[in-house]
Amino acid sequence: MKKISRKEFIKTSAAVSAAAGIGVSLFPGMTYAKNSSSMNWHKSVCRYCGVGCGVMVGEKDGKVVAVKGDELNPINKGHLCVKSLYLPKAINSKTRLAHPMIRKNGKLEKASWEEALDLVAKKFNQIRKAHGGNALAFYGSGQAETEETYMANKLFKGCIGTNNVEGNPRLCMASAVGGYLTSLGADEPAGLYEDIEKSEMFLLVGSNTAEAHPIVFERIMRHKNKNPNVKIVVIDPRKTPTDQVGDLHLFPNPGFDLAIFNAMAFVLINEGYADKSFVEKHTFIKDNKKNIHTFEDYKKFLEDFTPEKAEKISGVPAQQIIKAARMFGKAKTSMSLWTMGLNQRIGGVWANNLIHNLHLLTGKIGVPGSDSFSLTGQPNACGGVREGGGLCHLLPGHHLVVKEAHRKKVAKVWGVPASNIQPKPGKHTIAMFSALNAGEIKGIYIMCTNPAHSLPNSRKYWKGLKEQFVVVAESFFPTMTTEYADVVLPAAFWTEKEGVYGCTERRSQYMPKVVEPQGEAIWDAFILRDLAKKMGFDKEFAKYETAEIMWDEYRGLTAGKDMNLMGAPYSRLKKVRGLTWPVPTEDHPGTYKRFTDGDPIYDSKWSSKAKSDGRRMWFYGPKAKDGKATIWMRPHKDPAEVPSKEYPYALTTGRVLEHWHTLTMTGTSPQLNRAVPKAYVEIHPSDAKKEGIKNKEMVLVESPRGKLEIEARVIDRPIPGTIFVPWHWPESPINVLCNDAFDPGSKEPEYKVAAAKITKA
Amino acid sequence: MDKKTHTALSRKSFFKEFVQHFSEEMKLDTSQYNEMFQSVTLPPGAKSVEDYIEKCNKCYDCVSVCPHSSIRVRHDENEKLSGFPIIEPRLETCQFCDDRLCVESCKTDALSSSFQDNIVSELNIDKEICHSFNERLCYTCVTNCPKTGEAIAMNKKGNPEINNELCNGCGICIQVCPAEESAIKIKSY
Numbered sequence: 001m002k003k004i005s006r007k008e009f010i011k012t013s014a015a016v017s018a019a020a021g022i023g024v025s026l027f028p029g030m031t032y033a034k035n036s037s038s039m040n041w042h043k044s045v046c047r048y049c050g051v052g053c054g055v056m057v058g059e060k061d062g063k064v065v066a067v068k069g070d071e072l073n074p075i076n077k078g079h080l081c082v083k084s085l086y087l088p089k090a091i092n093s094k095t096r097l098a099h100p101m102i103r104k105n106g107k108l109e110k111a112s113w114e115e116a117l118d119l120v121a122k123k124f125n126q127i128r129k130a131h132g133g134n135a136l137a138f139y140g141s142g143q144a145e146t147e148e149t150y151m152a153n154k155l156f157k158g159c160i161g162t163n164n165v166e167g168n169p170r171l172c173m174a175s176a177v178g179g180y181l182t183s184l185g186a187d188e189p190a191g192l193y194e195d196i197e198k199s200e201m202f203l204l205v206g207s208n209t210a211e212a213h214p215i216v217f218e219r220i221m222r223h224k225n226k227n228p229n230v231k232i233v234v235i236d237p238r239k240t241p242t243d244q245v246g247d248l249h250l251f252p253n254p255g256f257d258l259a260i261f262n263a264m265a266f267v268l269i270n271e272g273y274a275d276k277s278f279v280e281k282h283t284f285i286k287d288n289k290k291n292i293h294t295f296e297d298y299k300k301f302l303e304d305f306t307p308e309k310a311e312k313i314s315g316v317p318a319q320q321i322i323k324a325a326r327m328f329g330k331a332k333t334s335m336s337l338w339t340m341g342l343n344q345r346i347g348g349v350w351a352n353n354l355i356h357n358l359h360l361l362t363g364k365i366g367v368p369g370s371d372s373f374s375l376t377g378q379p380n381a382c383g384g385v386r387e388g389g390g391l392c393h394l395l396p397g398h399h400l401v402v403k404e405a406h407r408k409k410v411a412k413v414w415g416v417p418a419s420n421i422q423p424k425p426g427k428h429t430i431a432m433f434s435a436l437n438a439g440e441i442k443g444i445y446i447m448c449t450n451p452a453h454s455l456p457n458s459r460k461y462w463k464g465l466k467e468q469f470v471v472v473a474e475s476f477f478p479t480m481t482t483e484y485a486d487v488v489l490p491a492a493f494w495t496e497k498e499g500v501y502g503c504t505e506r507r508s509q510y511m512p513k514v515v516e517p518q519g520e521a522i523w524d525a526f527i528l529r530d531l532a533k534k535m536g537f538d539k540e541f542a543k544y545e546t547a548e549i550m551w552d553e554y555r556g557l558t559a560g561k562d563m564n565l566m567g568a569p570y571s572r573l574k575k576v577r578g579l580t581w582p583v584p585t586e587d588h589p590g591t592y593k594r595f596t597d598g599d600p601i602y603d604s605k606w607s608s609k610a611k612s613d614g615r616r617m618w619f620y621g622p623k624a625k626d627g628k629a630t631i632w633m634r635p636h637k638d639p640a641e642v643p644s645k646e647y648p649y650a651l652t653t654g655r656v657l658e659h660w661h662t663l664t665m666t667g668t669s670p671q672l673n674r675a676v677p678k679a680y681v682e683i684h685p686s687d688a689k690k691e692g693i694k695n696k697e698m699v700l701v702e703s704p705r706g707k708l709e710i711e712a713r714v715i716d717r718p719i720p721g722t723i724f725v726p727w728h729w730p731e732s733p734i735n736v737l738c739n740d741a742f743d744p745g746s747k748e749p750e751y752k753v754a755a756a757k758i759t760k761a
Numbered sequence: 762m763d764k765k766t767h768t769a770l771s772r773k774s775f776f777k778e779f780v781q782h783f784s785e786e787m788k789l790d791t792s793q794y795n796e797m798f799q800s801v802t803l804p805p806g807a808k809s810v811e812d813y814i815e816k817c818n819k820c821y822d823c824v825s826v827c828p829h830s831s832i833r834v835r836h837d838e839n840e841k842l843s844g845f846p847i848i849e850p851r852l853e854t855c856q857f858c859d860d861r862l863c864v865e866s867c868k869t870d871a872l873s874s875s876f877q878d879n880i881v882s883e884l885n886i887d888k889e890i891c892h893s894f895n896e897r898l899c900y901t902c903v904t905n906c907p908k909t910g911e912a913i914a915m916n917k918k919g920n921p922e923i924n925n926e927l928c929n930g931c932g933i934c935i936q937v938c939p940a941e942e943s944a945i946k947i948k949s950y
Contacts, residue, residue: 069896082892082899082939214898218919225917241900244915658901658939671939675901695907696856715907 043070043577044511045501046084047143047494048660050376051215052503053080054577055087057495059514064091064495073577075193075507081214083660086669087494091518093668097477097490098519108488113520116487117527120445120471121534123486127443127469128160133422137164137432137441140390141448142172142381144524145499145511147550149384151528152447153396158414159537163401163426164441167390168449169381170429171456174746175343176374177386179352182745183360183372184629186562186621187386187398190594191335191371192505192580197223198369201331202232203324205257205355206341206752210241211657213375216337221245231327235260236341237652238682238724239717248324251719252314254650255639255753258347261354262636263310263318264325265361266302273329275363279631281615283360287633301633313636315719329362333369339377340654344751347637348743357631365629366596366617376504383502387563388554392426397557398622401425413557415540428747429455430740436464443469447524448491450662452480453733456749457705457740473524476664480730491524492517498547499525500573506591508568509578525550559584562594562601562621595619639753640741641704643721647755649687650722651703651737659728666728679732680713682724683758688714691758698761701725703737703754709761710734723758801847802882802930803949804832805855806864806872809881810842810949816871817845823863823872831855832863848880850932851943855880857931880930883948884923891944893920902934902945 039058046053046067054073058066067087071078100116101108127135138156140149149167156165180187196202196219209217224230224245234246237254252260268274276295279285285293287301307318307325328334336359342351356372364370376382389396399406402423411418427435433455435441441464455461465484472485475493482488496517502508517523522530525547532541544550548570558565558581567583567590580590584600591599595617597607606618606627618627643650658675659666666672681701683693693699695714700707701723710725710732718724725734737756742749804823807813824832824846831853835842848855857878864872892899902921906913912928913921921934923945935943 079896079898082897082901085892085897086939210900211904218898221917221919241904241915244919657899657904669939671941675905675937675939694859715909 039066042512042514044495044514045379045503045509045578046080047087047090047379047665048083049213050142050378050381050504051075051213052379052501052505052507052509052578053084053215054509055080055084057514062515064088064515070577075503075505076215079215079218082658082675083666083672086666086672089669090665091493091495091515093476095476095664095668096493096518097474097488097521099490100520101477101485101488103486108482108485113522116489117531117534120487120531123469124160124443125535131442133160133162134164134426135440135442136160136162137427137436137444138166139429139432139444139446139449139451140165140167140385142167142169142376142378142385144384144448145380145497146384146388146502146508146554147499147547148447148524148528149388149390150396150550150554151525151532151544152445153389154414154540155528155532155537157395157401157421158411158416159420159532159535159540161420161422163392163422163424164432165390165426166392166429166432167385168429168451168454169378169385170391170748171454171751172340172343172377172748173374173381173386174391174748175345175348175352175743176376178349178743178746179356180374181621181623182349182630183353183356183632184595184621185619185624186594188382188506188563189371189373189504190366191373192507192592193219194592195335195369195371195373196220199223199331199333199335200227200230200369201327201334202230203235203328203334203336203355203358204232204242204246205235205336205338206343206351207337207339207375208236208238208240208242208654209337209375210244212339212377212655214657216375217242217245231331233324233327235324237650237719237722241657248320248327250316250320250324252316253719254652254722255345255347255642255750256314256636258351258354258634259305259310259313259636260316260321261351261358262302262305262634263307263321264328265354265357266305267307267322267325268329268358268361269299269302271326271329273325274361278363279361281613282617282619282627283629283631284625285631285633288635293633298631298633304635328358333367334359334362334364335370336372337375339375341752343374343748345748345753346640346741346743346750348748349745350632350634350637353632353634356629360629360631366593368593374504379503380501382504382506383500383508387502387558392428392432395421396554398561398563399557410557413553430742430747430749433461433464436468437461438464439467441468443471445471445473446481447473448475450474450479450481450664452484453662453730454735455740456735456738456751458733458735458738459706460740473527474664475521479662479664480733489527490519490521491527492521496521497523500551503578506563506580507578508565508573508581510570510573512574523547564601640750641739641753641755643755647703647757648721649756649758651701651754651756652718652722652724652752653727653734653738654724656726656728659726661728663728663730676726678711679726679729679734680711681758682713682715682717684716684718684720684722685714686720687723687758688712691760693758693760700759700761701734701737701756702759703739703756705739705754706736708732708734708737723756800851800935800943800947801835801842801849801949802880802932802947804846804848804863804872805857805861805880806867806874806877807881807949808873808876813871814841814845816869818869818871819844819846820868821846822866822868826862826866828858828862829853829856848932850935850947854932854936857929878929880932881949882928882930883925883950884928884930884934885946885948886921886923887944887946890940890942891921892940899939901937901939905933905937907931907933
């Protein structure tokens with residue numbers, strides 16, 4: 001019965017739209033996008049997530065009026081998600097900050113650039129003189145351009161002399177970096193998105209791909225539609241739109257999934273899916289103490305993680321774990337994709353390791369269609385911060401502050417004494433904001449991010465922001481962070497500046513300046529340059545007249561590194577749809593697979609050695625030895641906060657498709673606000689019944705760190721015992737409740753699991 | 762056409778007639794189209810448009826008791842529901858609150874408790890407007906639908922697809938649609 005009516009209905013709707021097609025346009029407000037003749041279109045990159053979709057920016061009379069997909073871009077082939085369509089609204093929003101502001105008598109007041117920068121320079125120099133460089137800090141962003149982060153790095157690490165340089169990717173990608181370095185020896189995936197169309201099986205873990213990385217999801221979906229035999233396993237404590245494509249969904253209790261990955265390895269070995277010769281030739285098997293073990297030891301270790309034992313830990317039926325492992329093993333090629341669900345955990349690096357294990361164990365890596373592929377949250381977290389060295393232990397171009405040779409090399413390029421760069425890593429994000437609380441750090445420069453909203457347990461860190469000297473460079477005003485700012489500097493926004501974004505798949509793409517910055521806004525890199533000059537680093541910053549000069553200098557630092565970008569000057573990037581490093585020369589097309597045939601580094605340095613050893617891959621990364629990757633024997637680890645009698649629910653957070661981070665951009669679009677106007681807490685109907693909560697009722701969600709009044713959405717998306725809140729709205733900042741306990745390796749906090757209770761408001 | 766009951770059968774026959782009507786009258790202009798699928802529904806408890814128009818005495822009690830201001834008066838001279846209490850989901854949807862004060866307040870049986878769990882309606886997606894059918898990934902309607910995956914699901918192409926059998930006409934999809942004009946149209950019958 002249902003079927004017939006649906007069929008009828010489709011017929012009907014086809015007729016209706018045909019009829020509508022005859023009449024006038026039903027696209028009010030959108031006509032300009034179709035009428036492209038009088039517009040100039042510029043090739044660029046989407047401002048939002050880490051997928052890195054190519055966009056065409058439509059400019060008319062000096063104003064950005066439309067954004068559409070770039071059909072020639074290999075990532076999205078013209079498709080976009082709904083957010084990007086409304087980007088012009090963010091550019092032209094009334095919430096754009098037009099002029100610098102200085103806090104006077106507790107109130108932010110309009111100021112001139114001269115006055116504002118003088119004040120910041122004076123204050124920073126005072127602090128530096130009285131308390132040393134380490135009393136200053138920089139907190140950047142995976143949304144800043146590589147050039148911007150590069151300027152900040154030079155100013156703080158090279159000139160001021162502090163390694164207190166961090167960025168919000170610490171909160172989202174650090175565990176993935178740790179995972180790649182410890183497992184494969186080098187950061188960032190070995191493959192590219194094009195593996196999607198070549199893969200027979202997908203393991204989506206801790207990722208609501210459909211909402212957080214929509215175009216990647218669309219590619220997976222299209223691929224599955226064309227090839228119905230493709231299998232997809234989803235591991236997530238919540239039902240999400242991603243399930244649309246899933247063949248099997250495993251629902252672990254939040255934070256209890258490590259045992260599942262070990263159990264999958266157990267099944268893979270026991271049922272003969274392991275590629276023993278690959279394991280032997282290409283990997284070490286190590287335990288937590290880095291002792292090397294045999295395959296037999298590993299098998300023995302896994303006996304603690306039989307599917308039945310994993311069921312007890314994770315709550316996922318053993319049969320489902322076996323089924324998932326079989327799907328992974330049976331498929332000729334498998335691809336794992338994951339994001340915050342694995343990374344934002346105190347066991348984040350371990351969880352990443354365990355996913356890499358599955359691929360190393362079965363040899364499903366380094367061949368088309370097989371890869372362990374971490375999805376990045378922000379558009380330039382990979383490019384600007386991971387590659388650009390925007391974290392406290394890094395220097396640009398995959399260099400490390402602890403290595404003397406690296407410090408010397410970078411200092412020479414920067415034109416500063418090598419002794420300026422401290423040999424010890426600075427403070428990681430949570431330590432940095434704790435030091436701000438404690439008064440150890442007395443001045444901080446925050447660029448292109450909103451930590452007062454986005455930090456976990458954020459209320460705790462408002463104290464330091466309130467008490468210390470805070471400079472915020474931001475395109476939008478107000479934000480939760482500008483509330484604590486002593487100086488706010490208006491930054492040019494996307495399309496008002498040129499630069500490079502590097503997305504998830506190692507692809508660096510160029511973005512042109514299309515329009516002039518609004519109001520008195522200035523490009524972040526120039527603000528930093530001018531500030532540096534005012535602080536007395538005239539000589540060091542005199543040469544940075546254009547973005548290209550900065551990029552070329554940075555590019556030079558990547559020569560000979562695993563992330564070689566020498567073949568990617570602006571002149572080339574302006575023509576192509578990005579280049580995937582390593583790209584050593586200007587005639588090199590970019591690399592598809594790392595560590596194997598076709599990778600220029602492998603081909604020139606390691607290929608013959610590998611072949612004589614009978615290997616097909618050589619893991620040449622800085623953390624790998626003898627060209628081998630590592631299979632880690634990682635035991636289970638509970639989340640930092642396990643639901644208790646007082647706080648019986650596991651609170652987890654995430655994104656929705658329509659919004660982005662702290663709403664500074666998507667909040668400017670009435671259409672997106674209409675779509676998802678406010679925060680809500682998803683609670684399973686059985687839990688709602690138990691707590692006497694009705695749909696749309698106001699409830700109180702409480703964790704040991706704070707409480708929040710919020711609307712209930714009674715729906716069977718989260719599993720019983722779990723509640724979910726999207727984190728975008730400043731009126732309902734759920735991050736106040738999140739746990740700031742962090743992974744000891746990656747220092748990435750555990751946003752994804754907190755104990756909470758929920759009661760009627 | 763039998764409109765007395767709210768069964769699948771009657772709906773099927775309605776569809777048949779509807780499709781036939783369209784295939785004959787393909788030259789319908791947009792204004793006529795708009796009239797067929799507008800963004801207005803009857804309040805919960807109404808049996809059919811005909812029945813409602815016949816029985817409602819325009820006392821507007823339902824309008825005044827609705828705690829969510831979802832029920833309002835239709836102001837459109839050219840329309841047969843003009844002057845009657847209706848719901849415009851784009852402005853405010855019916856929340857299907859437990860007490861159904863609107864149904865309780867109705868003294869004429871225009872709104873009757875035997876129909877209060879559904880708003881008699883058909884939904885339709887305008888593919889010209891819908892982002893999803895125009896290479897812009899969007900599933901706002903799917904994720905917001907209280908019966909997600911049932912009343913509206915993403916089909917294999919990633920486009921939303923409505924199942925009117927399972928839809929209760931709450932109109933949340935119409936309210937949240939991020940297109941300038943809601944791509945989802947609703948119609949009471």
